[in-house]
Amino acid sequence: MTAELEAVDLGKKYRRGWALRDCSFELPEGRIAALVGPNGAGKSTLMRLAVGLIPPTAGHVRVRDTVAFLGQDKPLYKGFTVAEMLRAGASMNAEWDNDYATRLVKEAGVPFDARIRTLSGGQRTRVALAVALGRRPKLILLDEPLSDLDPLARKDVMHALLAEVADTGMTVLLSSHVLADLEGVCDYLVLLAGGRIRLIGDVDDLLSEHRVLIGSKELAVPDVSVVDSRTTQRQTTLLARTTTVADGWDLHEPTLEELTLAYLRSAKEAA
Ligand SMILES: Nc1ncnc2c1ncn2[C@@H]1O[C@H](COP(=O)(O)OP(=O)(O)OP(=O)(O)O)[C@@H](O)[C@H]1O
Numbered sequence: 001m002t003a004e005l006e007a008v009d010l011g012k013k014y015r016r017g018w019a020l021r022d023c024s025f026e027l028p029e030g031r032i033a034a035l036v037g038p039n040g041a042g043k044s045t046l047m048r049l050a051v052g053l054i055p056p057t058a059g060h061v062r063v064r065d066t067v068a069f070l071g072q073d074k075p076l077y078k079g080f081t082v083a084e085m086l087r088a089g090a091s092m093n094a095e096w097d098n099d100y101a102t103r104l105v106k107e108a109g110v111p112f113d114a115r116i117r118t119l120s121g122g123q124r125t126r127v128a129l130a131v132a133l134g135r136r137p138k139l140i141l142l143d144e145p146l147s148d149l150d151p152l153a154r155k156d157v158m159h160a161l162l163a164e165v166a167d168t169g170m171t172v173l174l175s176s177h178v179l180a181d182l183e184g185v186c187d188y189l190v191l192l193a194g195g196r197i198r199l200i201g202d203v204d205d206l207l208s209e210h211r212v213l214i215g216s217k218e219l220a221v222p223d224v225s226v227v228d229s230r231t232t233q234r235q236t237t238l239l240a241r242t243t244t245v246a247d248g249w250d251l252h253e254p255t256l257e258e259l260t261l262a263y264l265r266s267a268k269e270a271a
């Protein structure tokens with residue numbers, strides 16, 4: 001496996017304490033990885049460390065090739081037109097594929113003579129994405145880029161991104177609080193909570209290694225590795241790292257959302 005991004009014992013300490021701690025992982029090339037975690041988990045810190053915007057307090061992080069970063073506050077000049085923004089992208093980046101960036105804007109249906117400040121949130125995201133991708137990065141880190149978009153615009157941007165990944169083999173690390181955005185899109189999962197990695201791996205492998213077990217609340221909890229347990233008046237729902245059938249329990253493979261929520265809940269309870 002070739003790693004596009006590698007973190008070794010990576011840590012970042014701010015005045016209030018550690019934002020990220022003992023973080024070691026590799027992001028395999030060509031993956032679309034979801035970076036999930038509650039507010040303050042350390043997601044932005046991890047991305048900012050990876051692109052060198054902030055220095056680590058401990059360990060190191062290395063990206064193998066060219067990397068682009070797109071955060072919530074899109075790096076666009078509001079007084080520029082879209083065409084001027086693309087020219088600015090060209091002048092700021094030695095490696096710039098103008099035909100490609102222009103095509104991405106055209107596909108988004110954004111007029112080249114429109115000023116950035118007059119664009120909708122979705123159009124701005126598409127222009128920011130075109131500027132970020134115009135550098136032809138091998139890795140792109142997207143820190144909640146869809147957070148100000150309506151559901152349709154989110155789908156549009158996600159599809160545009162997926163098409164680029166399919167065409168170019170680019171690696172993506174995408175953080176989002178909207179788990180539905182990630183389902184069916186991401187094939188790798190990095191789950192952070194309290195500044196530490198709680199779960200990481202290939203999504204299909206992780207899903208197939210876990211089961212949701214639903215049974216009467218009178219049933220004894222089976223002897224499996226339970227990640228999260230919830231009981232209502234009538235029934236108990238467990239998410240466990242197991243594939244074993246347990247007597248009296250209905251079981252199914254979790255969705256990415258069920259898996260993620262269970263790990264987030266268990267990290268919250270352990271905190
Ligand atoms: N510049 C800073 N100075 C001091 N503390 C910071 C700074 N940036 C982040 N932190 C703290 O580090 C921790 C991790 O923050 P970070 O922004 O990385 O989390 P996040 O997972 O991206 O959160 P969110 O989902 O809310 O965007 C938080 O406790 C935050 O308050």
